[in-house]
Amino acid sequence: EDQVTQSPEALRLQEGESSSLNCSYTVSGLRGLFWYRQDPGKGPEFLFTLYSAGEEKEKERLKATLTKKESFLHITAPKPEDSATYLCAVQARSSNTGKLIFGQGTTLQVKP
């Protein structure tokens, strides 16, 4: 069964304290792995798509990496405005519907 597990569930950082969020996945052939940011009461906001092991993408203080079993979202020198829930999702190559399978998310709080 296709599955996504994110850890930790919650993470508190001081401003400037770098860290990483983990997304472990099991999927019958990966078409893509997606990272989204979600603010309270809002819909997910697209950050990155990764397609193959070894791929990396960066955006401001965020960097996403991918292996055959997991993805990491590295946050360098975070600021309070980076506080949000970060969601990881996979899309299976066998899916003809575009269905995304999400993890439960990691809630990040960055304190000034």
Added chain:
Amino acid sequence: ETGVTQSPTHLIKTRGQQVTLRCSSQSGHNTVSWYQQALGQGPQFIFQYYREEENGRGNFPPRFSGLQFPNYSSELNVNALELDDSALYLCASSSVGQDGYTFGSGTRLTVV
């Protein structure tokens, strides 16, 4: 780009009632998906529409149904509401070749 717009933003219904949620997809997007997000969980795939036809469904009963219109707007209908249907309902749209999906801000449904 006009983004993905969902209405209403909040809704309170009584158990057993029926509800219709609406989504206006981003201009040029011909695929729309609906997701249910319970509090503290990741979104779960309900179904997807492409060119006005349902082309995939998640583990949701038939009382969850939908429509997609020629202008790519969409509806999610839920009959015989149950307390467990209380959640944030998200609409996501995409177009061929797009990297990632664009989500709306969601409709918060509370069933009492």
